[in-house]
Each structure stands twice: as structure tokens, then as C-alpha cells.
Amino acid sequence: MLSALSHPLLSDCRRLFLRNYEVMVNIGVHDFEKKGEQRVLINVELYIPLALSTPKEDQLDEVVDYDFMRETIARRMAQGHIHLQETLCDDVVRAMLAHPRVRAVRVSTMKPDVYPDCEGVGVEVFQIKEGTL
Template identity: 55%
Template sequence: MNSLPHTLLQHCRRIFVRGLTRQVRIGIHDFELQAAQRVIFDIDLYVPLAECTPQNDRIEEVVDYDFVRDIVSQVIDQRHTGLQETLCDTVMQAILTHPHVVAARVSTRKPDVYEDCEAVGVESFQCKAHELWMAPTL
């Protein structure tokens, strides 16, 4: 069984950032409108092996993890966000603007909302149209 979210990604490298924690102005409840709260991001990027297999062991040959951290910081610094779905989608769209990223998975979770559960969260996956990134086959 293929564990990839999309079979077209079988020739990709998955780059991931786990547990990226930020204070985010998010939420619709009164208590959430008063102050920023902790949000944890888990993000996967899928990059074709041809675009991220270093030949000279140089950072310029791969997608740098800093790109992901910078995107999250830029998105959360823009404004208060009501919904995790909106936050997830905004981060996703920004990540997919990278020319080498062909698909991404973004997960957000708020660990401090309810006392009786570990976290509440949202996860989204999106793949660019394969015509935009797949090399033609002969």
C-alpha cells in the first residue's frame, strides 16, 4: 500500500518541519481575541528528486528549511486570523508559490484551548496540477 498522499509524488523527496511552535493571534471566542495563543505547525513539502538531489552538497541545491519557517512567520504577523482552516490554507498557498514545491501538507493545532484534550487542529493537503511539474514521458 502506498503511504504517499498522491501517487504522483513517488519520485519526490518529502521535506518536513515538525512541532514549529509560534504565538499566534487566532480564534473566534472572546478569550481567544484577548491574546495570542500557542499554535503548533507540522508541515511537509514534496519536491521532485530532480530538484532537490544535491550534487555538490550545497544548500543552494535543495529547498532550505528556513523557507518554511519564514513563511509561517510572515503569515502570522499579517493579522488576527479567526479560523485554523484559514491559517492552514494561507500557509499552504504561500508554500506552494515556491517553484520547486509540488505538493504540501500543513497541519495546525492549538494545544491550550480545552483542558480535556491534547489539542484541536486542522490539516490540509494540496498538490499542484501535475501538468505544471511532471516531466513529459516518452
């Protein structure tokens, strides 16, 4: 798979990532899924222009803080039951793109405990902020 950084609109970006962030969430369309939480692994990649993410004073406010990714996901989890991973993914993408420094985002979610014969089932979304030149 080619890196998104090879995309012309992202060639001047830095990639920040949160890998395999494990959350317990009430997700699913089946009755048995609505009775409790399931383990979901969330991956986030943020693409931020180097001009907006290269520290000059080695200070946290010069970059996008990793806490932003975790806190954004936590706020979504607090909203209650989610039927589809697609909805979860889309909601997280939208919230990440709302950050003024983020140009693009990739989010994936995976339910690792659905089937015993595979690592997991999931969905992934990649989106570049509209109006990016």
C-alpha cells in the same frame, strides 16, 4: 495512514518536514481569543521532486532550505489576527506551493491548550500543485 509518497504523482519526491513548530499567534473567533495570543503547533511537509532536490555539490542552493518553511509561516503570522485555523492552514499551503520546486504540501495546525481533556484541536490540508503531471 498511508504516506503521501505512495501517491503516484509523488513517487519521485523527497519529503522535507518541519514538526511541531510552536508559534504564538492571535487566533480565534471568540472575544476572549481576540485579546491575546495562543500557542499553535504547525507541521509542514513539502514534497519536492528528487530531480530538483538532490544535491550534486553538497550546497544549500541545490535544495529547498528549511528556513523557507519557518520564514513563510512568520510572514503569515505578521499579517495579524486570524479567525480560523482553516484560514491559517490554507494560507500556509498556498504560500508553500508558490515555491517553484514544491510539488505538494501537507500542513497541519493544532491549538494544544483549548481543552484540558485532549492533546489539542486542529486541521490538516494536503494539496498537490495544479498542473503537476
